[in-house]
Amino acid sequence: MLEDVEKTVLRAPFAPAPRGLFTGSPSLSPRPPYFVTNRTGRTTLERLTAFTTAPGVHRLPGIFLSALRG
Numbered sequence: 837m838l839e840d841v842e843k844t845v846l847r848a849p850f851a852p853a854p855r856g857l858f859t860g861s862p863s864l865s866p867r868p869p870y871f872v873t874n875r876t877g878r879t880t881l882e883r884l885t886a887f888t889t890a891p892g893v894h895r896l897p898g899i900f901l902s903a904l905r906g
Contacts, residue, residue: 846870866903866904866905867906868906869881869884869903869906871906874906875905875906876902876905877906879902880899880902880906883895883902884899
């Protein structure tokens with residue numbers, strides 16, 4: 837997709853739900869795929885990459901289910 841990428845910056849809430857409720861910071865639920873504690877992060881990102889290369893409505897349910905299981 838992008839050639840010669842050496843560095844990427846990602847901005848997102850650090851604390852997942854429900855810990856974000858106690859710190860007052862916004863949180864993401866379900867757990868983001870880039871979190872170490874996400875069990876299905878690799879699967880979610882693989883499906884998202886496949887969707888990016890060949891978009892189709894039939895791929896969306898798999899992405900959502902994998903993300904919600906994380």
